[in-house]
Amino acid sequence: LGYAQLMELDEHMPAHRRGGVRVVRRSAEHLSGLIDGLLDISRIESGRLQLSRDEVSLPEFLDQIVEMFRLQAGNKGLKFRFKRPEKLPAFVSTDEKRLRQILINLLSNAIKFTTRGHIALRVSMRSGVAEFEIEDTGSGIAAADLDRVFAPFERGAGLDPDTTPGIGLGLTITKLLTEIMGGDISVKSTIGEGTVFTVRLLLSAVTS
Numbered sequence: 001l002g003y004a005q006l007m008e009l010d011e012h013m014p015a016h017r018r019g020g021v022r023v024v025r026r027s028a029e030h031l032s033g034l035i036d037g038l039l040d041i042s043r044i045e046s047g048r049l050q051l052s053r054d055e056v057s058l059p060e061f062l063d064q065i066v067e068m069f070r071l072q073a074g075n076k077g078l079k080f081r082f083k084r085p086e087k088l089p090a091f092v093s094t095d096e097k098r099l100r101q102i103l104i105n106l107l108s109n110a111i112k113f114t115t116r117g118h119i120a121l122r123v124s125m126r127s128g129v130a131e132f133e134i135e136d137t138g139s140g141i142a143a144a145d146l147d148r149v150f151a152p153f154e155r156g157a158g159l160d161p162d163t164t165p166g167i168g169l170g171l172t173i174t175k176l177l178t179e180i181m182g183g184d185i186s187v188k189s190t191i192g193e194g195t196v197f198t199v200r201l202l203l204s205a206v207t208s
Contacts, residue, residue: 001028037169054096079118089205106134114138141189150175
């Protein structure tokens with residue numbers, strides 16, 4: 001992967017070879033993502049994944065996520081909508097890295113499979129339970145695929161593996177992480193209208 005990246009930067013590389021180097025680089029990135037994803041699943045299923053209890057500034061954490069994906073959505077011509085409750089705990093106790101991974105996986109998927117319309121992140125809290133809704137106006141998921149959307153390497157019907165990025169492990173890892181953190185995840189979708197993933201997690205407020 002490193003050599004492919006360096007070769008792409010070579011100004012003397014003949015044009016007819018540059019495309020081949022690009023394929024090598026993309027293939028290496030795909031394999032790297034595949035290995036990382038399988039290692040994550042292996043750690044989770046073997047019980048070797050250790051969760052941390054971080055004191056997280058929830059408003060700041062959400063602002064960082066929104067800033068990141070508002071830019072990505074805008075670059076694709078999509079609107080990004082964010083709704084959060086008027087009152088949020090200043091700090092919550094959770095595994096910040098894994099919570100970020102869950103939201104990034106779902107929002108990345110939403111942007112990846114949406115070509116027009118909007119992406120929405122809605123956050124609500126009640127009695128210490130946070131609910132995150134990630135909505136898109138993409139092509140939707142067929143009813144027949146909903147039961148296996150969290151299975152490894154599933155891509156959904158109608159997706160071209162040669163043009164659709166990803167390795168089909170993101171949702172599997174997201175579900176496993178959500179469950180190991182004591183939460184649950186569900187999905188609703190309508191073909192031609194879009195998809196909504198809902199994650200519910202216990203985020204205990206930290207009091208001084």
